[in-house]
Amino acid sequence: xxxxxxxxxxxxxxxxxxxxxxxxxxxxxxxxxxxxxxxxxxxxxxxxxxxxxxxxxxxxxxxxxxxxxxxxxxxxxxxxxxxxxxxxxxxxxxxxxxxxxxxxxxxxxxxxxxxxxxxxxxxxxxxxxxxxxxxxxxxxxxxxxxxxxxxxxxxxxxxxxxxxxxxxxxxxxxxxxxxxxxxxxxxxxxxxxxxxxxxxxxxxxxxxxxxxxx
Amino acid sequence: xxxxxxxxxxxxxxxxxxxxxxxxxxxxxxxxxxxxxxxxxxxxxxxxxxxxxxxxxxxxxxxxxxxxxxxxxxxxxxxxxxxxxxxxxxxxxxxxxxxxxxxxxxxxxxxxxxxxxxxxxxxxxxxxxxxxxxxxxxxxxxxxxxxxxxxxxxxxxxxxxxxxxxxxxxxxxxxxxxxxxxxxxxxxxxxxxxxxxxxxxxxxxxxxxxxxxxxxxxxxxxxxxxxxxxxxxxxxxxxxxxxxxxxxxxxxxxxxxxxxxxxxxxxxxxxxxxxxxxxxxxxxxxxxxxxxxxxxxxxxxxxxxxxxxxxxxxxxxxxxxxxxxxxxxxxxxxxxxxxxxxxxxxxxxxxxxxxxxxxxxxxxxxxxxxxxxxxxxxxxxxxxxxxxxxxxxxxxxxxxxxxxxxxxxxxxxxxxxxxxxxxxxxxxxxxxxxxxxxxxxxxxxxxxxxxxxxxxxxxxxxxxxxxxxxxxxxxxxxxxxxxxxxxxxxxxxxxxxxxxxxxxxxxxxxxxxxxxxxxxxxxxxxxxxxxxxxxxxxxxxxxxxxxxxxxxxxxxxxxxxxxxxxxxxxxxxxxxxxxxxxxxxxxxxxxxxxxxxxxxxxxxxxxxxxxxxxxxxxxxxxxxxxxxxxxxxxxxxxxxxxxxxxxxxxxxxxxx
Numbered sequence: 001x002x003x004x005x006x007x008x009x010x011x012x013x014x015x016x017x018x019x020x021x022x023x024x025x026x027x028x029x030x031x032x033x034x035x036x037x038x039x040x041x042x043x044x045x046x047x048x049x050x051x052x053x054x055x056x057x058x059x060x061x062x063x064x065x066x067x068x069x070x071x072x073x074x075x076x077x078x079x080x081x082x083x084x085x086x087x088x089x090x091x092x093x094x095x096x097x098x099x100x101x102x103x104x105x106x107x108x109x110x111x112x113x114x115x116x117x118x119x120x121x122x123x124x125x126x127x128x129x130x131x132x133x134x135x136x137x138x139x140x141x142x143x144x145x146x147x148x149x150x151x152x153x154x155x156x157x158x159x160x161x162x163x164x165x166x167x168x169x170x171x172x173x174x175x176x177x178x179x180x181x182x183x184x185x186x187x188x189x190x191x192x193x194x195x196x197x198x199x200x201x202x203x204x205x206x207x208x209x210x211x212x213x214x
Numbered sequence: 215x216x217x218x219x220x221x222x223x224x225x226x227x228x229x230x231x232x233x234x235x236x237x238x239x240x241x242x243x244x245x246x247x248x249x250x251x252x253x254x255x256x257x258x259x260x261x262x263x264x265x266x267x268x269x270x271x272x273x274x275x276x277x278x279x280x281x282x283x284x285x286x287x288x289x290x291x292x293x294x295x296x297x298x299x300x301x302x303x304x305x306x307x308x309x310x311x312x313x314x315x316x317x318x319x320x321x322x323x324x325x326x327x328x329x330x331x332x333x334x335x336x337x338x339x340x341x342x343x344x345x346x347x348x349x350x351x352x353x354x355x356x357x358x359x360x361x362x363x364x365x366x367x368x369x370x371x372x373x374x375x376x377x378x379x380x381x382x383x384x385x386x387x388x389x390x391x392x393x394x395x396x397x398x399x400x401x402x403x404x405x406x407x408x409x410x411x412x413x414x415x416x417x418x419x420x421x422x423x424x425x426x427x428x429x430x431x432x433x434x435x436x437x438x439x440x441x442x443x444x445x446x447x448x449x450x451x452x453x454x455x456x457x458x459x460x461x462x463x464x465x466x467x468x469x470x471x472x473x474x475x476x477x478x479x480x481x482x483x484x485x486x487x488x489x490x491x492x493x494x495x496x497x498x499x500x501x502x503x504x505x506x507x508x509x510x511x512x513x514x515x516x517x518x519x520x521x522x523x524x525x526x527x528x529x530x531x532x533x534x535x536x537x538x539x540x541x542x543x544x545x546x547x548x549x550x551x552x553x554x555x556x557x558x559x560x561x562x563x564x565x566x567x568x569x570x571x572x573x574x575x576x577x578x579x580x581x582x583x584x585x586x587x588x589x590x591x592x593x594x595x596x597x598x599x600x601x602x603x604x605x606x607x608x609x610x611x612x613x614x615x616x617x618x619x620x621x622x623x624x625x626x627x628x629x630x631x632x633x634x635x636x637x638x639x640x641x642x643x644x645x646x647x648x649x650x651x652x653x654x655x656x657x658x659x660x661x662x663x664x665x666x667x668x669x670x671x672x673x674x675x676x677x678x679x680x681x682x683x684x685x686x687x688x689x690x691x692x693x694x695x696x697x698x699x700x701x702x703x704x705x706x707x708x709x710x711x712x713x714x715x716x717x718x719x720x721x722x723x724x725x726x727x728x729x730x731x732x733x734x735x736x737x738x739x740x741x742x743x744x745x746x747x748x749x750x751x752x753x754x755x756x757x758x759x760x761x762x763x764x765x766x767x768x769x770x771x772x773x774x775x776x777x778x779x780x781x782x783x784x785x786x787x788x789x790x791x792x793x794x795x796x797x798x799x800x801x802x803x804x805x806x807x808x809x810x811x812x813x814x815x816x817x818x819x820x821x822x823x824x825x826x827x828x829x830x831x832x833x834x835x836x837x838x839x840x841x842x843x844x845x846x847x848x849x850x851x852x853x854x855x856x857x858x859x860x861x862x863x864x865x866x867x868x869x870x
Contacts (some may be wrong), residue, residue, distance in 0.1 A: 043864050044833040054868025058827035060259060063300060067264035093309035100827070162271055166255030214256050 057213045059100040062089040065212065069113065072164050072211075073121040073202065074134045077113035102212060114206035122199030135160065135198040145185035145197040153178045160201065165210035180204070248869060250274055256869075257285060257861065260825050262293040263300065285861060289854045295584055298853075301824055302583040305678050306655060308576045310663040316561075316568055316620045319546055322510065322526060322553065323563040327429060328352025331504040331521040334553075334560065338546035342525055343501055344390055344494030350523035351386045353426075356503035359385035364424045364431060367405055368479050375503075379490070379534040381550045382524035384500035387478040389423045389436035393445045393497040394475075396423060396436040408433040417451075417458050420477040438462050444472050472496065482549075490535020492549040510557035511610065511637055512567055526560065528552025542761075543619040558614045567607075570640060571621065574608040575663065579655035581643060586853075593851040594813055597654040597679065597804040600647050602626055606639035622732030623659050626652060651727070651735055656800035659733035666731045668722035668784070675721075675800075680807065681816035684714040703772045704787045719787065723795035724803040726784025729765065741765055741782060749780025814843040814851065821853070821860050834865060 043053050060068060062084045069077050085091065087106055088099035118135075125133040130141050138156040139148055157177050161169040169177065181201055188196040205211060248256075251266075254274050258266045266274075274280060288294060302308070322332040333349040340346050354362040359375040364386045376382055389396055402408035405422035409415075414422055414435045424431045438445035448462035452474075460477050467473035478498035485491040494500045506519040507527035513520065530540055533550040540551035545559055553560035561567050581603040586595045610616060612625040612632050625632060626648040633644040648657075655661055656675070665671040676682045692710035693699055702708040705715035727736045748766040751759030757768040767786050770776035778786045784796050795802060807813050818839055822830050830839060842859055849855045860866060 042837055043868075044831070044837055048833040049831050052870050054865050054870050055826040056828065057869055064259050064263055068259075071265050071267060090304065091309055091311075092303060092307040093312040096307055098304070159268075162251055163268055166251045166265060166271070167249055168251065214252075214259050 059102045059106075059212050060214060061098050061100060062087045065110075068211070069117055069206075072206075073117050075117050075121050075124075077117050079109075079116075080113065083109050102209070106212075107207070110212065111203070111207050114203040118202030118206060119195060119199040122195035122197070122202060125198065126195055135202050143194045144189060145194065146182070146189050148185070150178060153181050156198075157181065157201070160205055164202075164205040165208065166214070167210065177201070177204075248867065250278070250280060253280055253867065257288060260861065261285075261288045261297060261857070262291060263297040264293065282858070282862070285858055286854075289857065295587060298587055299580045299584055302580050303576075304824075305820065306579050306583075306661065307664055307674070308579055308660055309572075310575055310660055311569075311572050313663045313666060314568075314572065314620065320553075320560045320617060320619055321563050322522070322557060322560045323349075325349060325352055327426075329355070329504040329521040331523050332510070332526065332557075332563070333523040334526055334546070341493060341547035342549055344497075344499045345392060348499050348501070350525065351501040351503050354385045354503040356382050356385060356505045356524035359383075359503055362386075362503075365405065365422075365478075367419050367422065368477060370480065373480065379550065381490070381492070381534070382502040382505075382528075383482065384480045384494075385503040386501050387480055387495075388425060388499045388501070389421070389434075389478055390497050390499050391439075393439060393442065394421075394436040395439040395441070396425070396434040398425075398427065399433040399435055402433050404431075405433045408435075417453065419458055420460060423478075438475060445475065448475055488536060490533050490550055508556055510553075510560070510562070511614070511616070512557075512562045514638060522553075522557075525549055526553045526557070529555045541615070541618050546619065556614075558616045559618060561617055561620070568620070570607045571611060571617075574605050574611075574640075575659045577605075577643075578603050578608065579658045579660045582655055582658070585645065590852060590854065593817060593846075593853040593856075594804065594808065595654065597656055598801050599654050600650070600652040602646055602648040602652065602658070603643050604633055604635055604646065605641065605643050606635040606637045609633055609635040609644070610637045622729065622734050624733065624735040624737075649735075651799055653799055653801040653804065656725075656804070657728065657735075662725075662728055662733040668725040668728075668730065669718055671725045671728075672718050672721045675803070678820075679816055680812045681819045682812070684718065686710070686713040704774065706787065720789075720792045720795060721803060723784055723788055723792055724798065724800045726782070726788075726796040727799060736765055736782065743782050743785060745780050745782075747780075752779040811843065811847075814846050815839060817851070817853070818842045818846060818856065818860075821856055825857065825860050826866055838863060838865070 046053050062080070065087070066076070066080050069075070069080070080087070085095070087109060088101065090096055090098045121134050125135050126143065128134075130137055130139070136156050138159050139145070139152045142148070154174050157174055158168050161167060181197070184200045185197040188194055188200070251271055251274070254266050254271065257280065258264060258270070274284075317336070319334065319336040319338050321334070321336070323335055325331055325333060329352055331350060331352055334342075335347050335349040337346055339348040343350070351364075354364075357375050360373040362385065363369055363373075368387060373385065374383055375385065399405075399408040399413040399422070402411055402413050405414075405419060405424060408422060409419055413433075418435060418437070421436050423434045423436050425434050426432070438448040440446045444464075445462075447464040447467070450463045450465045451459045452461040452463055454460045461474055463474045464472070475497045476495065478495060478500070480500065481495070482492045482500065483495055485493045502524040504521050505524045505527045507522040509515070509517050509520045528551060530551055531554075532539055533548050535550065538544065538548065540548060540554070540559070545551035545554075551559075582599060582601060583596050585591075585601060585603075586593060586599065604612065609632055611621060611623065613629060613634060615625070627646070628649070631646055631648070633646050635642055635644050651657065656671075661671065661674075665674045673684060676684065690710070690713060697709065699707075699709035704719075705711040706719040708715070727738070727741075728734065729736060745763065745766055748759050748763035748768060751757070751763055752766075752768040752770075758764070759766075759768065765783055767775060767778045767781050767783055770779060774787055782796075785793065788796065798805075804813070819830055822834075822838075822842075842856065845859055846852075846856045
C-alpha cells in the first residue's frame, strides 16, 4: 500500500507544482525535491481499525446540547438541568462517565424540549422584525406562511439546516422539506396558530440525528 | 479474509489515489472531504462546547477554509477554558458531595416561638438536654432565669443560672415523653391550681409539669409510661416526708435495666464524679435558656447579635473544668463548649452553606488546571504546583477552622498565606501559594476527599494520569485457602493480592502523610514518624491512647506490626527503600513517572478519548501515540498544542 501512497503523493506534487525543469533524457533520473510539500495524510488501515479510518459520529453531551439549544434557538429548555442525569450527564460523584448513547429516553425528552423551545421561539419571532428573527429571517414579513414562494421556503430551510446541523441541505432533501413545510403551514393557518409553521420545522430539525450528533 | 485483505487494501489505495488527485487539482481543499460548515461545527462543539453561531458560519464560508491559526484562535477563547474545566472535572471526578458525611448535627436551626433562638436540636440534644431533637427554653433568658418559674414545685427557692465557670445550667425541666405519659389537666392554670381543684392528687404534685399548649403554659400530670415495658414496671412510689411521690421504682428490676425515675429538677447529673461532665437526669428534659450572642459568620442580615440557646452561644476553646478540647466532635455533647466564636464550629440551618463548601472544594483543582492552561505552562505543573485558589467560602473555612467536625481539613499553608477573602465573596477566587508539601491537584481537599484512602488515590492516579489499571494477570490462580500465604497481613506479599498491591502499597506511601477519609496533612512536626507515647499506650493496651494516636500503629497482628508499634501507620511494612516515598509525597511520584514517559502517553490518550469520543485503537496507537507523545514533550507539555495536533489528525478530521 505504501508505494501507492507515495505514488499518490508524487501526483499531488505534480498537480501543485509548475516546474519548468527540462524533461529528463532517456535513462536519466532527475530527483524531485519534496521538501516543501506536506506529507500525505497518515491513515490507519481500516481493517486493523475496526472498519474505520476516522472517528465515528457521536452524540453530543448534555452540556453541548444545552449550548446547542441556546445558540440555535436563542432560548433555553427549562427542564434540561432537571433532566440532565436522565439525558446522560455524569455527576462524577456517583456516576463517573457521561453517557452519550442516543437512546429512547434521550429521544423522548429531547422531543419534549424541542416542542417547548421551538414553539416559544417561533412565537417570539412573530413579534420581531425579519432581520431579528431566529427561525425565519429570510422570509417576508407575514403571518400567513402559505403565501411564501418556493424559493423563500427553500432559502430559509437551507439557512436553518446550517444553523441547526452545520450542513446545508442537498437539493433533493430540500424539496422534501419544502413540501412538508407547505403542509404544516396550511395546518397552522387552519388552526390560526401561525407560530406552528416554522416552530414545527424547528422541532423536526432539532430531533433530527444531525442535530444531536457530530 | 486472506483473499479480501489485498482487495480492501487496493480499494483504500484507490481512494487515496483519487483523494490525492483531487488534492492535486484543488490544493486547498480539506482532504477529509467534510464540508467546511460541518468541520467548523465539530471543532466548535469540541473546543468551545457549543455549535457555531451563524456569523461564525458565514465568516468561515466567506474565508473558504479553516486554517491552523483559526483552530489556535478558538483555543484562546474564554469558552475553550470553560470546556477544559469540564474536561478536568471529568478527569479528576471532581465532586465530593458523596464523600462528606454531614448528618446536620452541627446545624443551628431557626425557631419560631419565644425569643426565636438559633439552636442545635439533633442528636446532640440527648447528652445536653436529655432527649434528641430538643431545643432550649425559648421563653426564659438564661441570665434572668430566677425571674421565670415554670414549675416552682420542682425548682429551688433561688435558681442558679450558671455554674462557677459560667457554664449555663437548666432554667426549666419537663418530663420526657420517652419515659412518661402526660395528660393535660384542663381547667387549671398551674400545678398548684390543679391540685386545689382536685384535678390531680397532691402526692403527685412533683410529677405535675407545666407545658406549653398553643404558646400558653398548661399543667400536665405525668406518670411512667404504661406503654413502655421498662417504665410500666415502675410501680413502686417513693414518698418524701410530706407524703408526696419523689420517685418511681421497679420492685424487681432486671440487671442493667432502668430501676428508678426521680422527679425532675433543675439539677444536672455529674458523670463519673467529674465536675464539668454534665448530663441530664434520666427521664427529664432539662432546658437552658436563651442569650443574645454575636451573629454567626454566615448571617447576612447585618444584625450584630442574634438570640441563641445559651449552650450553643458559648465560645470556649476547652471545657473550663476538665480542659478537654472543644475543637473535636465532643463539643457537641459538652455542655461547656458551644459553637465557638461567631458560631464557627456550627453551620447554618439550611444545607446552603454545606453545598457552597462542597462546590468551592470541587472547584479548586479545576482552577489550578485552568491556571496552568492559561499560562501555557507545562501541563504536568497541574500535578506539582503549590498554587492554590480560595474563594470567600473556602478562605474562611481554612482561616477560621470552621465546622471542624464536618470538615477535617488542614489549612493549606500558614495563616498569613491564605488570602482573607470575605466569607460572602463566593464568586471571588484568589490565587495563593500553598505550603511546601502541596503537589498540584493531588493534595487538594477535593482529591483527598474524593479518593478517601491512599489506595484509592493511587488507583485514581494510575487511571487518570497513567491510563493504567490494576488487575491481576490473565489466568492468575491463587493457592488454596489453607495456604499460609493467605494469612500474610502485608498485602504486597499476600498471594493473589500482591499482583496489584506490590505496586499500590509503595505508591500509596506517597500519600502517607495525608489522612484517610479526610483532607488533613500529618505534619511531621505534629505527627513524627515515631511516637513513644503512642507506643507506651499500645503496650499498656490503651489502643486509642485516649484518642491521640489514631494515625499510629497501635495493635500488632504479626511480627512486623509488633516492631512497628508507635510508628505512623504509613510506615508499617515499608522498606527503607520505600520510606522516601512518604517524605517526598505525591510530587516525588510525579517526578518519577515523568521519567517513564507514561504521563505523556496517557495525556495523549486522554485528549484523544475526549476529542474523538473513543479510545485509541491499536492501529491508531501505532500511527499516532508515540509521535504525539514526542511532540507533546518537545513542546513543553503544552496541552493546547497537543489538542491542536489531535484535532489536526486525519482520524479526527474524518467521520466514518
